[in-house]
Amino acid sequence: MSAASFAGRPVVIGGGLAGLMTALHLAPRHVTVLSPVALGTEASSVWAQGGVAASVGPDDDAGQHLVDTLAAGDGLCDAAAAQRILAGAADAIDTLVKIGTRFDRDAAGVLRLGLEAAHGRRRIVHASGDSTGREIMRAVVAAVRACPSITVLEGVDARRLLTADGAVTGVLAARNNEAITIATRQVVMATGGIGGLFLRSTNPAGCFGQGLAMAARAGAALADLEFVQFHPTALDTPGTPVALVSEAVRGEGAILVDETGRRFMADVPGAELAPRDVVARALWSELADGHQTFIDARGRVPGGFAAHFPTVTALCHAHGIDPDREPIPVRPAAHYHMGGIAVDAEGRSTIAGLWACGEVSRTGLHGANRLASNSLLEAVVCARTVSRSIEGAETAPVVAPRAVALPVRQDPAGVRRIVSNAAGVLRDRQALRTGIEALLPLAIGNGAEADPALVGLLIAVTALQRRESRGAHFRTDWPHHATVALTRTLTLSDALRDAEMLVSAVAA
Structure with a gap:
């Protein structure tokens, strides 16, 4: 591999939704994508079950979506940033459809919209019930592989940002532990989340904040890092990662119970669809008191559980659980990081030449607690924003980065x-x-x-x-x-x- 052949191109670090959409939006400009694994495998985007939050229903609009987002964010959302991102929802869905994503629709061809916690409307656009991330990434990966201006280097692990005088000069990466230095003045960090830092997480084990570490060591400012969202209903099995039991299951009528069948969320405002932090703490308290916690979906999902949630059904069956006949054992697990690399309205960090997109960034959309399914929306909308910023940026001549071990x-x-x-x-x-x-x-x-x-x-x-x-x-x-x-x-x-x-x- 000759790193010199990629010199001067924008480099996207990460092969999830945010990174790949940024690369697609940069076309026909040549761009290099670095991914430590094969595209469409170990990215949190692939595992996303719920869907994309988008105010596209006849009874909905971006203003109502903003109200719900700000409420979930508990005082720490950047209202202007949130408004800007949420207003791009319809265009984001249209973009994904044009790429080839097959979202669920009714007989008339209208998008089916689901309900998730803390949303005041049905606004969750989903695919194959609970396989939204997999379907979106199938379409996006195919589009990337068909795009002649995108070079994807799979099996390449980015390890350090190279800088000089407060600006990016390159990326130090490795393939099979052999160093690769790529000279560039434009890097997009799109490495995903931090769930792999925890004993129980719904994220791929390899997502442990690499992008944050690289940005921090290069001197970038980070924001709101303490806000880690724990999904309340991960399948209660040992180790990490653990399977997610989508919030959409509760959105369709399933309830939370203990081993005696007691519905412990019944008297909480919002009940099972209260904000995720409220539900996670409720489950945590039940577990601390010696109880077991379950999702009871028996007879509660219109059309049958397996038909509506094929992914969750398969995960349950793999562990000997039949959701139609017995409650599903669940417990909280690390799921999403609201904090990240501090970025401005164009996705620029405090280091010249470094942008961030997706979960690794802190745009101000999520505040102290992400509203369900806003993350895939953020990735798609902000990918376009970042690509436009890169296209309009002035850059200094590419220089040979200083040698680093x-x-x-x-x-x-x-x-x-x-x-x-x-x-x-x-x-x-x-x-x-x-x-x-x-x-x-x-x-x-x-x-x-x-x-x-x-x-x-x-x-x-x-x-x-x-x-x-x-x-x-x-x-x-x-x-x-x-x-x-x-x-x-x-x-x-x-x-x-x-x-x-x-x-x-x-x-x-």
């Missing part, structure tokens, strides 16, 4: 228990301090856990600093809202300084 391949296994104990569904000062003490030496080291530990450290530091409970961030020692909702932005140097001060104070 290739870091070892990263592995989050050694930090999962630490991060899970420190920054789980319920948090407190002592657990966060203990986590920071354990993560700091790993994060500043050179081992295989350095980048995962760094991301875990950043989350723990910001969670310790947020002395309130808001959205997906719940402190048992600070259970109430602060008077003012503040977005917190930090850099790696800020976080390391604060962590080192804390550890020094404990040692003293």
Whole structure:
């Protein structure tokens, strides 16, 4: 492989929906996509069951969608950014259809719209019931492979951003542990989420915040990292990743019960369709009290469970569970990261030449708690925004990046228990301090856990600093809202300084 042949092209890091849509929108400009795995396999986009939130129904509009989004975001959404992204919903759906996505429709050809938690309208556009991500990615991957201006380098693992004078100069990557240096002035970070940092997650195990680590080490500002959404209803099986039991199951009438059949969400506003953080904490509390928690869909899904939710049915059957005859055992699992690389309205980070798109970014759409199914919408809408920004950007001449040693391949296994104990569904000062003490030496080291530990450290530091409970961030020692909702932005140097001060104070 000759990296020189790709010099000067925009480089997209990540082969999920956000990255691939950005590459497609950049056509006919030549672009290089780096993906550590084969396209359409280990991306969270592929596993998305619920759908795309879009105000395309006759009783809906972007204004109502915005109201629901802001309510879920619990005071931390950027209202202007949210309005701009949500207004692009109809165009996003149309774009996906033109690419070849087969969304579910009724006999008249009208899109079937589902309901999910905290939405005031049926506005979830889905495909094959609960296989939306797989269908969208099938169409998008096919479009990418057919596009002559896109070069996809599969099996290539990006490990560092290369910079000079505060601007991007290249990407250091590896294939089979052989270093590859690509000179470029334009990089799009689209690496997805952080679920792989936790013992239980619905994300691919390889999604552990690599993009955040690369951006942080390059000096980029990050924002709202403490907000990690735990999906309340992951299939209760050992290990990570765990299968997701889509929120759409509850949207179609299934209820949450304990081992006795008690409906423990009945008296909660919104019941089973309350915001995800509320439902996750309710399940967590039931489990902490020694109960088991289940989704009971028996006789509650019009048309039959298997016909409506073929993916969930297959997952249940693989574990010996028949949803038509017995409740489905579930528990919370890390699912989505609302924080990320701080970006402006065009997706630009604080480093010249670095854009971010998708879950790795912090656009302001999600605030403290993502509204269900807004993530796929954000990826599609913001991919177009980022591509337009790149097309209009002035760039300096490409130069040979400075030589940097290739870091070892990263592995989050050694930090999962630490991060899970420190920054789980319920948090407190002592657990966060203990986590920071354990993560700091790993994060500043050179081992295989350095980048995962760094991301875990950043989350723990910001969670310790947020002395309130808001959205997906719940402190048992600070259970109430602060008077003012503040977005917190930090850099790696800020976080390391604060962590080192804390550890020094404990040692003293």
